Amino acid sequence: MDRSALPETAFLAPDGANRAAVEALFAQASNLLLDLAGGAAARPPLRLDGRFVDAEIPQRPRPEGEILGGLRELLEDAMNPAHPGYIGHMDSLPSTFSVIGAMAAAAANNNLLSLEMSPSLSRLEVALMRQLAKLFGLPAGAGGVMASGGSLANLLALGVARNRAFDVAESGLCGQSAAPLLFASEAAHGSLQKAAMVLGLGRAAVVAVKSPRDRLCPRALAVAIAAARDDGKAPFAVVATAGTTVTGAIDPLAEIAAVAGEAGLWLHVDAAYGGALIFSRRERHRLAGIDLADSVTFNPQKWLYVAKSCALCLFRRRDDLEQGFRSPQPYMADAGGFTNLGELGPQGTRSAEVLKLWLTLQHFGHSGIAALVEGGQDLAARFRDGLARRPTVEICDAGDSNLVCFRPRDAADSVVASLQAELLRRGFFLSQPPYRGRRWLRIVALNPYCAAAEVAAFFAALDASL
């Protein structure tokens, strides 16, 4: 092929001929990223005055310096989760080795679609999913697959549960007389409604069960299942949540497992956020019962600090996944007993996101992750204590994980919004989720660079803003 119309550094030549030039470009880019991340404390956690984004595709190659300048502008105007005052979302600053993993996955550009297109990396994914299944207490025969985000992991679990319950993979849901229903807490994640919509069940198929303090009530669940059956509906799954989006609540998993088991329903645990607690001996009791799940969603892209996307779905019986979802791709060579991973999830082509996870686990070890998770819990406790000492604020807090919500007592939503903006001006980025009819300020206490000094500064800022 004639490459003369392309910049010299378009690709790295397989004989290394242009290696020096590509290396220099990598070094420039790497420096830019190190400058930005290493200077994160000097930029606000969120800028509201972002520049205009020009997406015009140039006719001819643009000079590299110009391109990197454009990249710098985009990143300066991006959210800045590395700022010590960033306590707004479940999206943390990334682990160093997950950035390396992202670069490695892109450079290797293997495809987890098939074993032939990613021999070592497909095997790594299968083996690592088994390890994680073991960590969650799932029995031999358990395993799973990665997915680009928790919404897809939940979609996969519910797809398997649906196909297993109604045998509709081939013929579809039309003509199904009884409407399939799944049950979850009122505080369960919106991706369940999305999954139900995508799966052809309809958003209304998600029954929101009464959940005092955001925890699914097992008795109310049993009643709701029985009532649905009396009503001619077809319950097929229960979704328990370990770490709700707004208050971080964890459902009573063991009790819910008992109800689901009694009713013969699939139990999916959405531990996208809270699953990280399993790494801490001190904290894992909060997940007691997760080993009874039929499937588990877990997002290392949240509390495990792995650069996104990095999510996965584990199955108690990996065979359920094979039998309940496998979509043969006839154009792929068979892989001698190894099911090509592209047949097992909603995606086909996937990059080696497993590398980011594997590298981070190697670098942190169990002990390092435990320290981070426990540190997050302790940090949340500090915020809770400080808030509890301020009678003018109202706290809404499950106490299960490192999320704390509050608002000025009896304030209008507009006051909450102004308070968020004022705190942002003072260097603290909190999110403001609508929740049970009102707007709250939410602290997600997972920033490893948010320590005692930052907590003190936060309360000074809060007191000055209230």
Next chain:
Amino acid sequence: MDRSALPETAFLAPDGANRAAVEALFAQASNLLLDLAGGAAARPPLRLDGRFVDAEIPQRPRPEGEILGGLRELLEDAMNPAHPGYIGHMDSLPSTFSVIGAMAAAAANNNLLSLEMSPSLSRLEVALMRQLAKLFGLPAGAGGVMASGGSLANLLALGVARNRAFDVAESGLCGQSAAPLLFASEAAHGSLQKAAMVLGLGRAAVVAVKSPRDRLCPRALAVAIAAARDDGKAPFAVVATAGTTVTGAIDPLAEIAAVAGEAGLWLHVDAAYGGALIFSRRERHRLAGIDLADSVTFNPQKWLYVAKSCALCLFRRRDDLEQGFRSPQPYMADAGGFTNLGELGPQGTRSAEVLKLWLTLQHFGHSGIAALVEGGQDLAARFRDGLARRPTVEICDAGDSNLVCFRPRDAADSVVASLQAELLRRGFFLSQPPYRGRRWLRIVALNPYCAAAEVAAFFAALDASL
């Protein structure tokens, strides 16, 4: 938070305190990747003797040198698409700037879920999708969203088409009396069956229409639609393919658009592969009619050399996407008229895959991409010519794009498999898709480092192996 249980380089400190150490680690990792990519020609394109993969999670942090050693082993045993003899799959070696983009997206770790979590990057995605929609000839009001892989892009398009035709987002498909059907060529991608399964339509909802030489026959399509209606079924969509997986065939898009329009059906064009031709003035005529589509899948992760995953779905009327798929995530702050992108696709959390695409487009320009695409077409022509001069091989070739399949005449499948293995031993990696009942060897001619010398060497290897 107490970070003493963690390695010093676990994160890059936001005040740059440990920058030197992280920079050194990045340099080591970057060198490793440059060594591997710059030495790709010296490693086989695919190794069949991969080492055992150990996925054990260590109790304590592992030394960084050891971790990088493990990464090196994994990548040495990975598929090697940068080898000049790699002509096996649509997965190319990555553009330099897409590797930089992957690193940048991971380092920034923004979330395309919401505007607040990725202000500049969400805007970039929307703006770039508009530019691409324009390039494909879609009218004002067109736009789209990125998805992690073409399977998800096809799923999204068909989900929108389904919801629009049957209004089932809320209530689901149960009770739908007439079975929804979609029509595609016999050679259409397996992700359509998967999407139909996921969407609750069932795999059987995909009607494979007669497709001489892998091109969907418009007359047969019209007949199939009419017959299905007579049979009480509910046709709702036609999927045309621009670049089939095995022979690279492109359906007659304009004629199919006429049939779909006449029948009042949604027209989706799966241009995951062939969409790249739009960048070449010489080649784009092959896509004539794509501007009539209601939706288009396009995967820059294939013929645009962007590191995976990088795929997208464009909509003629972006409103169809908003109205047909939007799943409000109530916990997110509203974004003042900007629909948070996490509400518009099957994914929620997404990384800024748009950066890889944007950077590559800036670096290559229209002209560079055109040169690559035309180079691929010319390379395929060379292979075709050489094969045509060998009477002992049978060619199966649509001639529309840069895929060429062949097999030894009257050979058993096992002979084809042996030939593949022999060519691999000689440094050429071809895939061996099953196709119309037999096994073929497939050349995907997109390797920018496969030139006249490699083609000559390939034919020498082939002649020695036949």
